[in-house]
Amino acid sequence: MKTKQQIFLGVLLLFFVACAGQKSDKSTQTITIKKQKSIMIDTNKVTKTEDEWQKQLTPDQFYVLRQKGTERPFTGKFWNSNEKGEYHCAACGNYLFSSQTKFDAGCGWPSFSEAAAEKNIISKADSSHGMMRTEVMCAKCGGHLGHVFDDGPKPAGLRYCINSESLTFEKK
Template identity: 60%
Template sequence: MKKVTRSEEEWRALLSPEEYYVVRQKGTERPFTGRYNDTFAPGIYRCVGCGTPLFASDTKFDAGCGWPSYFQPLNPDNVREEPDTSHGMVRTEVLCNVCDAHLGHVFPDGPPPTGLRYCINSLSLKFEPQDQ
């Protein structure tokens, strides 16, 4: 897998200020405000930073948490998980394994078959609808 690296200046030119805050500064969008929270059309969710395919619509579910949620990544090699102890919590951060973009967090309270809930910021994603 070839890593994508850019300078901070290049990231700022590529991303909106809101996207930059989330994917480069590990920010979080407010719940129920994301552009894909209520999107359930067939397609692929790609990394906003590098275009890597991350999640498929057939793994998306309504978790009621206010962020797009998926029970598994499209390809486990495309995401990376790291411990996150910020804000006085112990969580598992999810990052794009190609460009190191912060995507969100994964929790062990999702539906079958994995029991996982990948809680992902819409600002870290770009939706590619399936051709009809």
């Protein structure tokens, strides 16, 4: 017989797996990010030691950006925000996403259909936690942002699932 707690944990686990966008049939593919309109290209690289990052960032930002952590869903500053403006990298200020491409994916993390500029974000295959996913990072400082999945809205069909801790917001 299941206790309430077991049922709750089961639901939570299912939810996490669904949100992680795990798709075994596509497990060997890395999502190809289609050509996007370049709004701003920032190519100045920021290189700091982990000690320097630790001093600059909050513990939560450091955990996500530098240690590739994931914030708990529905807990971040931006998952439920509809304000108009720009989302920048919390570590280096690089312009990453526009609120115009933000959409409600229902998964508890801020979700975007495209990057502000293709060159501002780099992506890489990530096989951690027993899943094949595509990690996205800030192209300027290498900070971990989240993952990109191919179940987003048309036409690009992408869903950038990003940690709030990786972002700062500039209202426009």
